[in-house]
Amino acid sequence: MERHDKQEIETGFRKESIEKAARDIRIATIAAAVLFPLFTILDAVIYPDLIGAFILIRAAVVLGSIAIFVIVGTGAERRHARGYGIVAYLIWTCSIVAMVHLTGGYASPYYAGINLVLITFLFILPLDVGRTAFVCGVVYLSYLIPMFFAPPISSHPTFLNNHFFLVATMILVIMSSYLSTKMRLKEFTARFRLARANEELKELDILKSQFFANISHEVRTPLTSIIAPVQSMFQGDAGRLTEEQQTLVGQVYRNSVRLLDMINQMLDFAKFDARKMQLRLARVSVAEIVRDVVTVFTEVSARKGLALSYEVLEEVPTVYLDREKMDRILSNLIRNAIKFTDSGSVSVTIGRNATAIVIKITDTGIGIPDDHLKRIFERFQQVDGSSTRRFEGTGLGLTIVKEAVELQHGTIAVESTVGRGAEFTIQLPLDLETRAPDAFIERRGRDRRNADRPFTGPDRRQGPRRGAESSRVSVEDLAFADAGDKTGNSVTAKSPATADGLEVLYAEDNEDLRTFVSTMLSKFGHRITTAVDGQEGWERVLRLPPDIIVSDVMMPRMDGYEFLIAVKSTDETRHIPFILITAKSELDSKIEGLEFGADDYLPKPINIRELEARVRNLVTGRKLHEAALHTRELEGRIQELSLSFSRSLELRDHYTAGHSNDVLAYGIIIAEELGLPIDARLRESLLLHDIGKLGIPDRILLKPAALTPEEWATMKKHAEIGAELLRDFESFRDVADIILAHQERYDGTGYPRGLSGDSIPMIARIIAVADAWHAMTEDRPYRAALSFSEAILELHRNRGRQFDPGVVDALFSGLVSRRILTHHDVNKARCVMN
Known part of the structure; x- marks a missing residue:
């Protein structure tokens, strides 16, 4: 695209330069035809003996200028205007060069005339840098070459002085031509892009109007299909409606007519805008x-x-x-x-x-x-x-x-x-x-209007809408x-409130929408109070705070944002959940509302079921938030629940009584050595790691001997059973994932998913080591407890295979620091392994 634009710019600039050259050369030739004869006065004063020759030269310049003026004026030759510009420059400058050589060559004061012509006509007839350099080169050679055939130079300072100023002038003229051309190209490019942007804007405006009209027309077609049956229902043609149904259908009918009118206005506007009305x-x-x-x-x-x-x-x-x-x-x-x-x-x-x-x-x-x-x-x-x-x-x-x-x-x-x-x-x-x-x-x-036609009364809307x-x-x-747009007063919806119904304040300035939403929410058992704007809503909140506030954004007197700020900036009401509703769907509007403190944000059209669900969820969330203020008590209860689960397991298997608490203690030792936080998730995971054994039959769980392969396969399912059990509790869902992984092995040979290395949750790796240490150092029905040395040796043997090496080392370090083990015990096992 940029390459195509560049080509168009170059082509357009070339055409403009030709047109400009055609205009400039006619101005320059007129200037030359007028100015050159005037210098005859100077000729007569300085070189009276050469006046005849100078008159002939200046006359030739005038005739040449007039000829170029006439030629370029014809349409066929305008395209060669820049070429004729070179010819004109050469006529003007070479005529001065001829006078220079007639008046002493390098010593002639007329060399300044060459500079004057180049500088003057640079502004009247600017050429591009290439053509300017060509003209300067030809002029310089015509000035210099004849000097080789003239008598020897007698005054070198004069020669160098005149030569220097002539060359310097030519260099400046070439540089000026380059900069002038560059500036003209830059200015042309800016104009070109501006014109292109203007054309694109016009096209976009046309496309916008067409799209506007097409969409409006396409929307109008199904809308008219909606209005016809709704009109029939409203007028009773489709059967008798209840009072409530009549109200709802009337709202649909009335607002459908409004919408159709808006669409028709947009179509009319598009036609007016396109001058097609x-x-x-x-x-x-x-x-x-x-x-x-x-x-x-x-x-x-x-x-x-x-x-x-x-x-x-x-x-x-x-x-x-x-x-x-x-x-x-x-x-x-x-x-x-x-x-x-x-x-x-x-x-x-x-x-x-x-x-x-x-x-x-x-x-x-x-x-x-x-x-x-x-x-x-x-x-x-x-x-x-x-x-x-x-x-x-x-x-x-x-x-x-x-x-x-x-x-x-x-x-x-x-x-x-x-x-x-x-x-x-x-x-x-x-x-x-x-x-x-x-x-x-x-x-x-x-x-077609009939002066006697009645325009009021119940029969006004009779008659179906037909055809066009x-x-x-x-x-x-x-x-x-x-x-139906009369000013509506706020009301308290009378509804069959239920025990779990909520006190809802709904602020909306549109009467139809206010009536509809309050009526529908009341059917869910809520007690609805309405307000026509934020000001009235705020007054009602101060009198009787509701469970939740639902408010439109755009309302008179006090809008939804101001209402929200008033509620959230007052200590007595800041806890009330606040839902903003608006027809504006832009993300910025939603962000603005949430930044002001809105608890939720719903766009129009309103889905009543969604609104009701959010109302209940927010109120429930508020109540949970209030409960969360008693954090310590809640955490204590969760811990008690965890202990209750673990004790339930221990009641089934008295041989493992205290196992969960001991694993918790060892796990905390490991976590402290690793620098991990001792939080509720860690504690609950350690306490509940064997909770799945509640789902293992007693004949297997309590068997006083080694398990058969079939029994062992059943026992291995306890991790999955435990995870499924805990997922039913919101508070234990994170713990469930850890419980599921605590039987995985570091080398990937564990179960149930065959995880390995760092893909096994860290807490699950801690449970594996703590569980194994406690199991080895405690008596079991089918074997006696191992000594510390034997247990250390077993952990070392499976370090990097079954267990995370870092976790094993953390256990030993923690047990040594707490004087449960000695450095000698640990080092002895390492020596045996080596």
């Missing part, structure tokens, strides 16, 4: 359209306690407009006005002026800050984009409104005062059909979806 004009009564939309949203505004009014200021004629886009414009603006107004009124007026229909939507809501007014129609802009914002939205609604208005050759403006409300003014032309000649016009279309209409979201659909 088309106008479908029909003659409509704008006054009736506005009246109908206002009527539809009357119920929504009433639920919120707002007065929604409509007034016709002047009679408005029927005009050609895009009916669907008018629905979108009006519904978006009226919905926004209702959403951002807590009390007061929303008014819609319609009138006209000489050239346009004027519609105004005015509210008494929160208003728009001045710093947001200029950006309010930009994509994804929201007045409040923080996690505590009160109002949901994609930030596309007003962008689509503006695009839809401007597509109909209209204008939209907004005026607002914070705390007093906002007023949107739309002006739509009376003659859109003439301003938009390319629009599709339904000449025989009629307004199934993917449209009508104004009535939007009003139905918004009707």
Whole structure:
């Protein structure tokens, strides 16, 4: 890829250099044609006797410059502009060289003219370093060679002085040409890469819009298939539902409509962004359209306690407009006005002026800050984009409104005062059909809206969604979806609580989700208290601390993060488990929540069973954590349990009574010599190493003689039996792996898995040596105890085969340091082995 770019850069730079040379040479030839004749004045003053020859030379330069100017001006010769640049340089410089030789050769003061031409035209007509060096070389030779045929040099200082400055000037000109070319190439490369990046960004933007539209379209298709049966269920066409089922189906239906509307808005935005949105004009009564939309949203505004009014200021004629886009414009603006107004009124007026229909939507809501007014129609802009914002939205609604208005050759403006409300003014032309000649016009279309159609009441949602209409979201659909968005109060869910049910506080600002989650969690026997935001949730926690808190992140007044911080920074509540739930799936959001002290984090959509499981697990974990505060008591109980297991075995086999405690003592001696920690795992492993013998039949375990091969095969299973037994206890799972390996041999010939060397756990290697030492030095039913010397000799004999040499040495060292053995005992055994 880089090689391909390099080739493109070189090719592009070459083309640009040719174009630049063509422009520069025409400027340079004009400059030469003007400047060269002016120096005739100098010729007349210094060399009046040569004025005729100089005039001819300068005239030749002018004619040559004009000729090159004309030739390069033709399209065919522009590609050779750099070659003509060399010719021009040679004409200008060689003419000065000729004058130099006519006026004394090396001693002529006109040599400075060569320097002047080279330096001046370096800026007017820059050549690349190769061509510049060629010109300088030719000029230098034309200056130097004739001197060999002239009279001998009489003033060497003058010759050297002029020669030095001429050569130095040429070197500087060549260096300047090199640096200039390099800088131009660097600048061209930067411009090339910038242009390439810009093209790639444009392509990515196009691909993004296409992908955006394709995905939205593909999502819309199955979504409309979901809405149709849900609508039928909600309307009772599929049978009568219980009140609870009706509520749940209504939530699904309402939020499906919202989702479909969001997808349609994204599709519209993609079309507007790609300039592919088309106008479908029909003659409509704008006054009736506005009246109908206002009527539809009357119920929504009433639920919120707002007065929604409509007034016709002047009679408005029927005009050609895009009916669907008018629905979108009006519904978006009226919905926004209702959403951002807590009390007061929303008014819609319609009138006209000489050239346009004027519609105004005015509210008494929160208003728009001045710093947001200029950006309010930009994509994804929201007045409040923080996690505590009160109002949901994609930030596309007003962008689509503006695009839809401007597509109909209209204008939209907004005026607002914070705390007093906002007023949107739309002006739509009376003659859109003439301003938009390319629009599709339904000449025989009629307004399908019926002024007598009822927009309220139970029959409003009757009628299935058919054909192309199934993917449209009508104004009535939007009003139905918004009707359920009334401000919900927090509630305590009444549920058949069970004895093991928990007190759960659930904070969520979305009423549908709050109702659904609280209802479903209550079915698991929990007692649910809800809050509409973090502030109310915190107040409830202070009044009656729950067993656990589940909270959304983005809520008004106090968001989930602030709620979490309040809970975790207060001594009386910091122990309460806290689960954060959010629609944001980014890892950074999860990390942020966990850093604030969240005990768990769940993304939306919420899986109720998973949430319930995590609720129970966290509360259980908290209780275990509280129990863990009594660490010493718990460790003592575990140790007692270990001793109980070992005593259970000793009760079956009185011959080995005390064996586990003795192995524990020897094992601790070895561990101390090896510098290992004397922790619970070591103690439990040493105490319980033979626990598997509980599963060995008495006829084998208690047999007072040597075992048969079959019996020995059964006895060898005790390590596996012990491991399986201990794995049933969470506290002993690490110990189980050690017990399983304590019969392995250092050389790999042990059982059950044939481990060898360091692959055998260190504690298992310690158990093997401690167990063997105790078994050899204690009486058994089938043999008497070995002497210390015999036991030392036996361990030495199996050192490196059955036992880890380091562990054997640690046992001897520990027994000597505790004066159980002497150095003489150990050294004597070593001498026997040697």
